[in-house]
Amino acid sequence: MPQEIPTYYQEDAATNAALEAADFDYTLGDTSLPPEEQDVVVTVEKRRNLNSSHPMLTWVDFRDEYLDEMLRLEGRGGSFSWSRCASCEAENPLFRCAHQICHGPEMFCAACIVQKHNCLPTHWIEEWDGEYFERRSLYALGLVIQLGHPPGYSCPTSRPAHKDFVVIDVTGIHTIRVNFCECDARVKHRQQLMRVRWWPATVKDPQTCATFAVVRLFQMMNCLGKVSAHDFVRSLELLTNNDGLTPPPVDANYRMTLMMKRAGRGHSPSGVRGTSQAELALRCRACPQDGRNLPDGWNNINWGEMPEDLRYKYFLFLAQDCNFRLINRDVGSAATDPIIGDGLGYFVNHARYTEYLRSHVSEEEISTCSGFQAMFLANRKRVKGLRTTGVGGVTCARHNMWRPNGIGDLQLGERYCNMDFILFSAILNFILFYLILSYDIACQYGKKFWTRMSELPADMRLPSSFPTDRVWFKVPNFHLPPHKPLCHSPFSFHWMWGAGRTHGETVEQNWEFTNGAAASTKMMGLGTRHATLEDLFGFHNWRRLVSWRGIFTRRMRENVTEGQIHRDAFDAFNAAMEEKIPDKVASWKAWVHDWESEQHADGTASPFEVKEKVTTMKEIRLKLAKEELLRSGEGIEVEREDTPSTFISMGLEIEESQRQLSVDAKALTNPTPQQEHDFLKRRTAISKRIRAFRKLQRAYMPHVRKYLTLSQQAQWDSDSEKDAEAIRLFLPSDIADKRMRVKACAEGLPEVESSLREAEAHEALEALRQGLRVRTLTNRFRLRNSTGQRALTRGQGILRHNNVKIHKAKTPLPRELQVLNEEDVRALNERTVTAEERAQRETVHDLRDVEEGGIGDYGVVALGEGRRTLSWIWYAAKAGEPTELELVEALRVEWCKAYARMRRWHEDVVLVEEEMRRTIQYGYWQAGEWLGRSVAREGSIGEELQEGLRAYALEQAHREARTCEELKSKWSYWRERGRLYLERATPASNTLLPPEPREWEADQEDDDGEEGAPDYDEEEEDAELD
Template sequence: MSPPSPDAEMEWEFVSLRSLGLRIQLGHIPGQKCPNPRRAFNDEFVVIDTHGIHEVSLDFCDCIMAKGHVQQLLQMSWFPSTTADPKTAATFRVLEQYQLLLFESKVSAYEFYHGLSRMTDNTGLLHVKDRYEVFLRMIREWRHLKMLKWAGRGHDPKGVDATAGGECTVLCPACPQPRKNLPADYNTSSSKRWLHALFLAIDANFHLKCKVVSKDSIDPSLSCGWAYFVEEHAYKDFLHENVDVTQEKSTCASHNAVNMADTKANRRLAATGLGTVDCAWHNMKRPNAVGDLQKGERYINMDYLFFSTVHHSTVDILNVSYDIACQWHKKLWDRMRAFPPSMQFNHAAKITSFFVPKFHLPAHIEKCQTLFSFNFKSGVGRTDGEAPERGWANINPVASSTKEMGPGARRDTLDDYFGDSNWKKTVGLGSTMLRKLKDALPKRAEHQVALDELEEGLNEEYGAALEQWRTQVEIWENDVAQPNPFEQRMETKEDEKDIQTGACLALHEDCSQSVLISTGLELEEQQQRLKADRAGLGMHTTDNQEGKLLQRSNILQRRVDSWVKIQELYMPTLASLRINERSTSGGVVAADSFKLWLPSQVGRTAPCDLHLQRLEWRLRYGQAHDALRSLRSNLRAQTAILKYKDRNIRGQGANTRARNTLKGIESRIEVAANRYMCAHKALVVLSPFLNETGWHSSLRPLNREDIRFMSDVLWGQTEGSRKLSWIWNMRGAAPDEMDKDGSLEDMRIEWCKARARAKRWEEEVELLTEEMRRILQFFQWEAHRWNELGKECAIEPGEDSLREGLIAYAARQASLRQALSHSFSASWADTLAFVANINLSLPNDSYADMDIDSD
């Protein structure tokens, strides 16, 4: 037949293989001949694969030896849409592709499916059958079955129904797992018990909301609490039984998580977010540690998640991090009594320490910043407690699709995502742990050298005091109820003395008189800082700058409101003063202009407790000296940078950066000067009431001409006639003159912090090496477990091919764990040998500058 001529009109039309007569035969088993071939025809079958959505013709085998239609489809690696007369299937490859795309790009099922639809036809001329709802069902069943398969549930002779809560999670190999990666005597080794502590981090995420789309009775979860989410029915029942429990307010800062836990907007929302408990060191989700929040971050929700996941561990030491730990932990064990017996544990037999994550800690009052700091407690290494925050950034993009899902589908989707996240971190532990160890080794040496140098200088003048400080720190590390060596002692001793003599008037269980006044001074500083920042914006401010200032102002206002309520317990006459103040002002006062009415501000306006005045005088005295130290330090820095700039910096860019640095230092000088003047003014007001004299000689009025460096000359002065500013002449001002009364306390705290830094880096190295050992042992345990599962799988006679598949899959999983163990061990070998060598033979400072990658 001759080809058509070029001039002939040709019409191109898209046609399917089915229309060309293609029929796909199912049910054929290689090596077996069907004795009575019969076929059941299906001419309207739809297959979804990576190339699009296709209509095909299927011939199911219908002989006496044939399996069901579902089994025939699965043998073809096609996943059926239903178990009863399926009309649609998706290839295993397209389901795997979508699952991985979800993990990596957070693509929604809607976007993925319609992308396949456009791959089938991107012109709109061809009618493509809509199988979107069916695809949703298939992907949900697929991820559920894959989760059970990865957990080895298909090998259990008892069946899937015997799956226990949390059994389908990907466990953290580096965390202490009794009978998996811990030695048999880990509980009896007293000297290194801290190495086997479990680090937990609690947090909430309010991006992962869920709309009221369906309900649990219509859309239940398939996993039933087998993975990361708690079992929903028990969780909701417990919350319903305790719906009337009220939550106490914060006595620290005005934490929104505490004070606004019951006010979170939940209109048309089935869940306002998620609460989780993670591994604080490795950022892995823990078994049964995730649950929905119905309002805000209420204690009752977070308590349930905490007790639910702790139930899965038997280690005796818990280090718990939570951004409101200072409030949450107070009555935790009392609240535990309301929980089911299966979730309770003997907390007296465990050593539980509570921490506030490092980034959140500055928002707390000064006492919390030392008592709940990771930097000062022993046995925690360089943990920061911020692990959950890093994980939220990766999962938040899925919120746009999960919030539209039914409750069960949403939990199954997030379970799947958390499992993949844990697995990616598991296979990445080889490089992660090696990088951490290489970073920690020089830091350990550097801080140990700094501590040694500091102690060498202190030994000459404070030898006896240094040993006393060391003893005090060690006592506090063993018992945090003892005096905290990282805190200024003046307030603590004053409160302790008053309690012993019976003169303490404590009207609030968490806020003594000294804490009240010190918090008031802190609020005053925040007001001054906010006012200065607002004044520094100028005329043309951006919306972002205004928004940040408004947010800071709102936070400060809430803190002030909380403080004022406690203040009026100790100073009841202020209530009438504030009423009169509001009536005369005629409006709302801004947070940075709100008058705090400290004892120095009350003066003779109203009666004031003499004890409160004395407390403020002492705190103001210390505040004035601190402000002068800061002022002198910043003046030195300013002079040094100016000299360096004049001698070395050339070019517009470098000069601009230098000017920006100087501008920041000038701002700090201004803040220090204002702090001093405010403290001096208060001392002048309070001293007549307390008959305080003699302080004027060291703390003089600060004028603008006094704020200058030692070598600076005022206008009209010469080198021969100039005078040193009084701020450099006072006791303790010169670097070589140590004010033994005023500076010893500061030196003690500085030594305590230097020692803590050196100890934390030393612990970091020990923890990392121990975790490396645990990881390798965990992989060996998992490999042994999979080998045993391959031996235990019980299959009915005649299912030899299924048995072979189960054994092969178990062997593959065991081999994978062995391969991970060998790979990690090989990459760590040189560095671990280096660590062992320097620990045994070299002094700390001999490897401070070594390049551990030199091999």
């Protein structure tokens, strides 16, 4: 029977028939143009088609239709598809394939669905339970795959594979019941798998395999998208989980529709157009939210009469910062790639944001007291060709959740106008009791906070009745040390009432998760980039929410355990202090409470610091000059115009010049002729000063040579053979024997040198501390914000220059006060390198051909506050025995810090307990919301759509309720432990409660490594940030 030719092929068929005719003339006529028309160019304008050129613009009017169709699929569809089995016509079929390309929306009975998937074992099945669909596996329905025979045939000598035989496919990770064929012993098991296009993971007794399709998919994604095997498998794991998640979609329409579906907009009679600002964002359930997770009548409480332990439970902790990796090229336009759903999710309202920024075009970047940012400022000024230079973001500072309307693009660095608008958008319509803001430049940001707020739109400002002393500014723990010392106590979370164990670095942790999208979003248009990042922020928030199941358990466990340790340690310390100085302890306690109860400006006296002024060389010289003047006035003869202090000062200045020249010379292993000439000029100048010094030395130390050791005398005699920087001056301190020193020197000369040496050492120590602070902050800033060879090379040069300064600062110290070893020169967050690491560095040093003693380009090894030991350079005291007053001051600082640490652990137990309670209450509130949505559109829509809406709403409501019950059970043990700890009823040994349940220990691995959670390990991260 001849096949009928489709209409759209008829023209081609007629042409082919003509070509086959005998009289068809293949000769073409004369197609040449007249000479006068040969240079004429005819331009045909492309026909404009809005639907193809700008599909997003035409799609906007159909958003409700798309949303309804998506929700319709949550139900069974029309009665024709579910009244009878599509295969055997049995009544009330309950199963369908989740992959619509398999059988469409038809429903099947259990036997038929299994039979139809004999060749498709990696599909997921959905079962209707009377209210909504639940996922089922073909393994659970009894499907058995027989290898070595055609589908549907059994093998008389089959051998079952491992019961947990795993097959990885593009649809996810599946457990499949497999039987191997034993009819032909020559065909190995691995060969049977290969013949059905399953690639075995092992050669012998394979228990895991991947389909050819998923292997090819990974190959392409790895080559083109640089997707790692880890990320690829993790995405398949998320696709497999029965938790409502899907892998990140690639289509902006799908992203937006999915956000609206999850936010319940399809169930609202007002539809998509009725969506309010930030409604599509997933909110933090552990932060206080009126009407959702706070007790009834909480805002009617008299805050002045509320106990301290209850007040800080209502603090809102936020953290904000900028990310300069998420830049965006100025490609496309808002007309061709518009933002769909502006301000409905995590980004601020773009139109309103842009309008506000127009009045702040000339505003400069925010300054910082750290002082190093200017080194990299040039990198951030290059904005040509960029639509945005980065993004600013706000998260909750305790739970790592992005705030609704808490993200905004930056146009020119980090400016007040950008960060103010983003922050106030993130707290818009939020009822506040206290606002605690963590910001790495909080010391500058808070100075004119209320003045700048008055420039914002009226509806974004805090109420005029809101007390200004209820907004506190803090610097994150890791960012605080490089700030000026005056900022340390006022802006530290460690010394803040109600802060608990908050470290404020959550926004930095979140940037680490989002930075992976920097390359892919760099060249996107405005709307596509916003949709992609919105989806990424939402995905992060959801996985973070899921991970709380284990995170809160770990936090409470750590708080109770460590809190008891710190409480016992403080009690012992406090008992000893109250026995010796009870009046001091009482005043210390009152000072700590007064300090922690309010925000302080820099420079305010702190109970956690010892105010010690560093004595400088200039001050010592002035003091000595006054003493010499006093001696002249009392009739004591000063024998020479050159006084002992000027003689010693001259010697110290020469030694400093020698050190500078030595460091500079060693830093250049192969100097140029010009550099050699410069060194020669400096050596000549030093030699002239040494000759002048020797003349004075003959007066103040006339017989110094005979009091030197034999080796020192040899050095004295060989001065003419050495470079100027190698000549030793032999000041009084070079004579080791005290009696010989007194004989060799004029009266009082050793004491003069000792005073000047001490001042020199304190100056050098302060310079060393400052250099190490700069090194720490420079490293952090360079790693966060510098990309590309040019920027990194410039940053490396800055680090090398700073390391030279550190080396120069530490050089004079070994002979003063205390020996300064190489391992002592480390920053506050750096630990001592091990012997193995030191040997490895020496090997690298040798390979680089760096001269011994030269300036190496070493890295640093960082460690958190809770695990490190301080180098003595950070608490070096003045020479001499401490007075009783100095001892009391030191004890005061240690007592106040120990008391504050104990209070922070106690507070965190209260906070974590409250966060657990709020999370559960929010879940029950959310379940009630979904139950109400299940009937919100009844009577106004068709039966099929109504069933889909109801099925989806009931599924979400039941899931929320089940999760709440699971969390109550999961957290009950440690919540009870926390309650007993707060009542001081829990000793160090757990005698008041039975051992921790075994089932909790069994699934601890799942909690610690929650699938899909951000890549950082919070437990380790918190330890680093203590």
